Amino acid sequence: MTAQLLASTLRVSTPLIFAALGGMFAERSGVINIALEGMMLIGAFGAAVGTLVGHSPWFGSACGMAAGLALAAIYGLFVIRLRANQIVAGTAINMLAMGLTPFLCKILYDVTGSTPAIPIGERFQSAPLYLSWALVVVCFLWMKYTPTGLWVSFAGEHPEALDTAGVRVNRVRWIAVLVSGALAGMGGATLSICLSSSFSRNMTAGRGFMALAALIFGKWKPLPTALACLLFGFADAVQIRLQGVPVWGDKPIPVQFIQILPYVVTVLVLAGFVGRSRPPKAIGTPFEKA
């Protein structure tokens, strides 16, 4: 029972970890990324299509990452180049993904609901899980000990200082946003070709926003963010397990209360009631050379 719960916690938190780490790059560099949800969704779709075409989850997840990256490129074009409001553009990107995936699915497979099932031999088993934790370590080391990691932080905290040091702020932000899209795409891929057997319509169901919540709960740092993903994944796993199971006397505990827990926690954390979480200083402001 406990071992099972632990295993399913690890499994369901894997997509969150990828997406949250992706969100971290964009947000630490100063670009809000509420488009994570859409990037995950299109990644899930791309991965399913890629796996069906290439008969390999590795090829499939590469396609998923490419799809996320492509959507991130559109996002970057609007928020970095054209200085669109990041919240507005992010919302539009999410809508675009929600519209494009069933639209393309219908063209490719003649159904809007879901892609054909992927045979079990062509799906990922636990590779994404190990990958995600390896990535957490890599991100931790990268952000902390490499010059480029420092650039990302400076682009989000003191873009002027970074600019004075001769680094192009908007180039750093571009790369961060693209990495963000690729990782969110990988998160989506984990959903469609690892945790389930096909892409289905709107299958992210708010996980992009949950990843964003984990990122904030984790104070925009890799290790705490990954732990927050685990916590939210745990809530998810418990909720799946408790459906219809009597807890107090003969009454089942309403799953809704467990479902909303991660969101309630995020609101409390942001408000400083449980620890304090401070966003990067220059987040949300387009950079223009004076």
Added chain:
Amino acid sequence: MRKLLQPILAVVVGLALGLSFTWFAGESPWHILRILGKSAFGSGYDLGMTLFYSTPLIFTGLSVAVPFQAGLFNIGAEGQLTLGALAAAAVGALWPALPWPLAPLLAGLAAFLAGTIWGVIPGWLRAKRGSHEVINTIMLNFIAAGIASYVTLYLLKNPDTQNPETRPIGAGFLIHQFAMFGGAPLSTALPLAMFVAGLVWIVLWRTVVGFEMRAVGQNETAARAAGIDAGRIRILAMALAGGLAGLVGVGEVLGNAGKFRLGFSPEYGFMGIAVALLGRNQPAGVVAAALLFGALHKGTADLDLETEHVTREVSLILQALIILSVSAEGLWSWMKRRGES
């Protein structure tokens, strides 16, 4: 003139781009456009449905526009309208015997208040705790969905059906449906929405509170220096925004379903962001943009039937592209510079 031209150009660009997508599905964009026009305005029923979809969009558009004038982003209209509709249905299900004029008034008030509460929370958190309303409203959307699901399935469940919906409201709660639209559920909620849009204009441009809201939105430092309590104004703007979104419940519960149905909203809250943006956050603009998006929503609904490969989700693609075209400040200022030189 430029103020009007930019949104119109954005719609044209968005529509052209979006429709050219349908070319990939092997359909001629021109053909699709004609289907859109026909199924949005082709008959009295079609027009009625278009206006029916426009009604909630006026409310959610205003709900985004008001806080925007005060420098706040309300991504929470979806949660606010969910709780508003739930509250209206709860009043109608708990006291079904209430007589006509009193009943819809109370239910409408409940809808407004429930939305207000859901708007005050992020407003207060921003003003007093400094946490950003965008993240908070997104989180509150999910929390509202959870609450609505709990209340619907555990407390007010309709025993006569397997559908996730509440018990029906009393007959005294139903508001007038216009008969000339061939059975489309268009109710007095539409004139109410127009009237409310007028009220919002008066509040924003003809009252002290409205002036203070716009002052805070344009220059918080200056507003504070002039003695305006920016925190109070923020809370007020979000309270009003929540209430406006809550009023979606009037058209849906009292004018259409007669109960709360889980997932009744095809993301009216998010569409409200597009509506407000396209309407330049002005009440009259919001009404016009709501009519356009209502027509888009109804127009695309028939695509599944009328074409081989194009689906109604094209509506989302079109909306996204229109939002992107309006939002690209840099593009417009670049075009302006080109025009001047």
